[in-house]
Amino acid sequence: MSTLLLTSGVLGLKEVSQRRRRRRTWRAHSLHAESKPEKSAIIPRAASLAAGQVAVSSEQKVYDVVVKQAALVRKQLSSNTSIDQKPETAFPGSPSLLKEAYDRCGEVCAEYAKTFYLGTLLMTPERRKAIWAIYVWCRRTDELVDGPNASQITPTALDRWGSRLDDVFSGRPYDMFDAALSDTVSEFPVDIQPFRDMIEGMRMDLRKSRYKNFDELYLYCYYVAGTVGLMSVPVMGIAPESRASTESVYSAALALGIANQLTNILRDVGEDASRGRIYLPQDELARAGLSDEDIFEGKVTDRWRSFMKNQIERARMFFREAEIGVTELNQASRWPVWASLKLYRQILDEIEANDYDNFTKRAYVSKAKKLMALPIAYGKSLVRPSSLLQTNM
Numbered sequence: 475m476s477t478l479l480l481t482s483g484v485l486g487l488k489e490v491s492q493r494r495r496r497r498r499t500w501r502a503h504s505l506h507a508e509s510k511p512e513k514s515a516i517i518p519r520a521a522s523l524a525a526g527q528v529a530v531s532s533e534q535k536v537y538d539v540v541v542k543q544a545a546l547v548r549k550q551l552s553s554n555t556s557i558d559q560k561p562e563t564a565f566p567g568s569p570s571l572l573k574e575a576y577d578r579c580g581e582v583c584a585e586y587a588k589t590f591y592l593g594t595l596l597m598t599p600e601r602r603k604a605i606w607a608i609y610v611w612c613r614r615t616d617e618l619v620d621g622p623n624a625s626q627i628t629p630t631a632l633d634r635w636g637s638r639l640d641d642v643f644s645g646r647p648y649d650m651f652d653a654a655l656s657d658t659v660s661e662f663p664v665d666i667q668p669f670r671d672m673i674e675g676m677r678m679d680l681r682k683s684r685y686k687n688f689d690e691l692y693l694y695c696y697y698v699a700g701t702v703g704l705m706s707v708p709v710m711g712i713a714p715e716s717r718a719s720t721e722s723v724y725s726a727a728l729a730l731g732i733a734n735q736l737t738n739i740l741r742d743v744g745e746d747a748s749r750g751r752i753y754l755p756q757d758e759l760a761r762a763g764l765s766d767e768d769i770f771e772g773k774v775t776d777r778w779r780s781f782m783k784n785q786i787e788r789a790r791m792f793f794r795e796a797e798i799g800v801t802e803l804n805q806a807s808r809w810p811v812w813a814s815l816k817l818y819r820q821i822l823d824e825i826e827a828n829d830y831d832n833f834t835k836r837a838y839v840s841k842a843k844k845l846m847a848l849p850i851a852y853g854k855s856l857v858r859p860s861s862l863l864q865t866n867m
């Protein structure tokens with residue numbers, strides 16, 4: 475098993491033998507609607523407060539980030555050098571050290587996310603190693619609050635991790651994993667904001683174990699998973715023949731992160747409850763006649779089943795939203811994304827197959843089902859972008 479070693483003192487990251495879950499979120503639109511929610515319900519604009527005041531919803535705040543990220547990448551990609559044809563840039567240190575750094579990132583990725591790693595092998599070498607470097611940074615960040623040393627992690631430690639991130643983006647990497655990421659962000663139009671936001675999600679995890687409503691959970695989901703979508707698109711690239719707007723592709727990427735996180739949350743309800751955490755909207759639980767105690771008791775009742783059905787439907791809606799964007803990615807990047815989308819979405823089917831017992835059973839996709847999903851994902855990845863999405867104005 476690989477060892478991720480952060481040599482900066484408090485931020486020690488070690489090998490993790492057990493899978494840890496965490497982060498679970500939801501969506502603001504009515505959970506009780508059977509039909510697919512309207513886009514306007516997905517991105518509510520603003521809620522009224524007292525005269526003259528407006529509360530901006532989490533979805534609106536996150537959408538503003540999406541718009542900004544899309545604009546940044548559009549600007550940078552309008553320079554006409556193709557990333558896959560770019561010459562190696564001079565990076566401090568020897569090129570062989572940099573190669574070793576990327577190779578180590580690949581090993582970590584293969585260790586922690588085997589299926590996804592296989593998918594990256596279809597990507598161009600430049601894009602693949604960049605995704606590995608991002609993956610490792612995300613994994614290390616997650617380990618801070620979810621790994622074996624989590625109990626020692628304080629907001630100050632997260633501040634230090636944030637300063638180190640600034641150094642990565644300024645070309646002053648601390649260790650070899652950071653060096654790979656420094657190189658990646660110098661090669662691809664990747665912005666620092668989603669990385670900072672992921673650290674913010676870790677801060678949220680330190681101070682919060684309940685979420686009042688879906689709006690709060692949505693923000694958490696964006697921080698810990700939607701950000702991954704925003705970090706990945708500039709590397710995966712949008713197909714040159716795509717007529718979709720950059721914003722719509724970013725929105726789809728965000729949706730996939732949210733869908734994955736919601737699924738992760740639903741899979742891990744029991745495990746989270748055992749740590750005193752409930753990543754489900756308190757107002758929706760109350761409306762379903764469920765209390766924290768019901769979750770801690772972990773009894774699968776009809777109320778719970780009905781609640782879960784709605785939550786699963788919401789997660790599926792995000793997956794549907796994400797699907798629209800996958801086809802718009804560069805051909806070689808589509809397969810790993812389709813594969814991860816299909817595999818993660820199947821966890822929802824497995825929760826159903828477990829008769830909604832996510833207290834004592836961990837829903838998982840069998841190896842056989844995983845293997846079956848891969849050629850289907852490959853077939854999907856051959857579908858070329860259509861002109862159905864909005865074009866950039």
Ligand SMILES: CC(C)=CCC/C(C)=C/CC/C(C)=C/CC/C(C)=C/[C@@H]1[C@@H](COP(=O)(O)OP(=O)(O)O)[C@]1(C)CC/C=C(\C)CC/C=C(\C)CCC=C(C)C
Pocket residue numbers: 493494495496497590605608609612613616620698699700702703704706707723724726727728730731734735738796797799800803810811814
């Ligand atoms: C192809 C692909 C999936 C690329 C993404 C690669 C990448 C950089 C992944 C980083 C994932 C990571 C380590 C995130 C840290 C936070 C975290 C752990 C989030 C949870 C992931 C699931 O992990 P796991 O089951 O191991 O959970 P536990 O640690 O055990 O709790 C998350 C649920 C979030 C994962 C989110 C994504 C992979 C986002 C996917 C979106 C895209 C790749 C954008 C695709 C583009 C379009 C247009 C749809």
Ligand SMILES: [Mn+2]
Pocket residue numbers: 493494495
């Ligand atoms: Mn995991």
